[in-house]
Amino acid sequence: MNPTTCRYTKDHEWIRGDNGVYTVGITNHAQELLGDITYVELPEVGADAQVGAPVGAVESVKAASDVYSPVTGQVAAVNEALEDQPELVNQSPYDNGWFFKLEGVDASEVEALMDAAAYEAYLEDLDE
Amino acid sequence: MRQTPLHEEHKALNAKIVDFHGWAMPLQYAGIVDEHKHTRAKAAVFDCSHMGEFILKGAEAVAGYDALVISDVGKIRTGRSRYGAILNPNGGIIDDAITFRMSEEELYVVTNAGTLEQISALLTALPGDVRDVSAETAKIDVQGPQARETLLAIGMDAAADMRYFSQRRIQWQGEEILLSRTGYTGELGFEIYVSNERAVPLWRALLDLAPTAPAGLGARDTLRMEAGYPLSGQDFDENRTPLEANMEMFVGWDSEFPGKDRLLKQKEAGGYSMLTPIRTPDRRAPRRGFEVYGANGEAIGEVTSGSFGPSVGHGAGFAYLPQDCRAPGTQLTAGPRRLPIEAAEAPLYKQGTVRN
Numbered sequence: 001m002n003p004t005t006c007r008y009t010k011d012h013e014w015i016r017g018d019n020g021v022y023t024v025g026i027t028n029h030a031q032e033l034l035g036d037i038t039y040v041e042l043p044e045v046g047a048d049a050q051v052g053a054p055v056g057a058v059e060s061v062k063a064a065s066d067v068y069s070p071v072t073g074q075v076a077a078v079n080e081a082l083e084d085q086p087e088l089v090n091q092s093p094y095d096n097g098w099f100f101k102l103e104g105v106d107a108s109e110v111e112a113l114m115d116a117a118a119y120e121a122y123l124e125d126l127d128e
Numbered sequence: 129m130r131q132t133p134l135h136e137e138h139k140a141l142n143a144k145i146v147d148f149h150g151w152a153m154p155l156q157y158a159g160i161v162d163e164h165k166h167t168r169a170k171a172a173v174f175d176c177s178h179m180g181e182f183i184l185k186g187a188e189a190v191a192g193y194d195a196l197v198i199s200d201v202g203k204i205r206t207g208r209s210r211y212g213a214i215l216n217p218n219g220g221i222i223d224d225a226i227t228f229r230m231s232e233e234e235l236y237v238v239t240n241a242g243t244l245e246q247i248s249a250l251l252t253a254l255p256g257d258v259r260d261v262s263a264e265t266a267k268i269d270v271q272g273p274q275a276r277e278t279l280l281a282i283g284m285d286a287a288a289d290m291r292y293f294s295q296r297r298i299q300w301q302g303e304e305i306l307l308s309r310t311g312y313t314g315e316l317g318f319e320i321y322v323s324n325e326r327a328v329p330l331w332r333a334l335l336d337l338a339p340t341a342p343a344g345l346g347a348r349d350t351l352r353m354e355a356g357y358p359l360s361g362q363d364f365d366e367n368r369t370p371l372e373a374n375m376e377m378f379v380g381w382d383s384e385f386p387g388k389d390r391l392l393k394q395k396e397a398g399g400y401s402m403l404t405p406i407r408t409p410d411r412r413a414p415r416r417g418f419e420v421y422g423a424n425g426e427a428i429g430e431v432t433s434g435s436f437g438p439s440v441g442h443g444a445g446f447a448y449l450p451q452d453c454r455a456p457g458t459q460l461t462a463g464p465r466r467l468p469i470e471a472a473e474a475p476l477y478k479q480g481t482v483r484n
Contacts, residue, residue: 035156035159035160035346036159036160036161036162036438038161038411038413038436038438039410039411039412039413039436041412059411059412059413059436060436061160061161061346061350061435061436061438062160062346062435064413064415086411087161
């Protein structure tokens, strides 16, 4: 369910690297908790993202919450499709529903995050 | 939590169940947005069995109730109904209520779950024959442009020619049930009151038909916000009067009711804030509890309801605003991030079929 190619945060963001560019989104668990997503606020391209700092927001019919950057870096791209189709986050949280891409990331910071197995164990603990 | 007679049906449909005023109620089945859009396009079926129902019989009970509700019951003709509210002696709204006149000497009153004990105590203390039938009554709403054909398809022929805010007792599968042409979505719709024993067969018969799908409290909430209907206990409570809750059109000034003197004084003094539909320019939603700020950044009011409106495509809700800030189009901001909002006119969703 949660791709093994990603790393995960306790705030339910995922991050996945490809040739030094890291894509970030929210997890399937996060989109399920939020329900129908109605609005996504994305950072500006070029902005500095600090680990753990809010860089965007996501709203659903039921709730609103901040989106945090899993690591430190610069915003290289944002998923503009979410502006008109925020439901992509519900439909495809790990692919078409990505939020933004980071560059200038310290790879060891990513490696230090939870892998898929650790994240799934974390979710199970949350359930209890 | 209390369960409605349809609880097992909700579980079988994989509903997400939430606590609503002590009742285990379905929040959603397929998803709030899908259910909302289905209601606007076809017909949705809602379990509202948590609500309160009362039967009042005899001249004494009718007169007693007339002296309790803000409506002028004498002006409700047999077969028709009227929206109103029941106040405390200070004019604060304990609950809203729809009053059906069944005959010259019989009323049927529908109220909400939140303050049911309080309302029940008031009504059953009236002189004459008053029965709280809430616990033995299931209420199923059918709402949407195809609601009428849905009811005709299960043999409720009366649906063919019932007018908005009218009701009839009809026979269905050997039982006398009550059918009213009312609703909370802004669409053509009916509300059906049956005994608990009939709830499951009725629910299944309705959902067996092609145009219908079940809808939960989540869609009910976004639908009513777009339609401009306030929610009792959320958009008003005992701290608000009918004048503040923008219900003056439902106040029977010729009739007596608790708190009337307070309302008259408030009306004369003026200057009170009023419940006002609000909208945002984009998909961001106002949220309950957001403070509202005026042109100079001063705090002027409070958001009581807010969500994304799936059919209007923007944020929608309600806020209490000073009277000079509530003209449609007045630009304001709300919440910690100063979300732009504007005062609007009900309904926000203009294409509703409620009067079709």
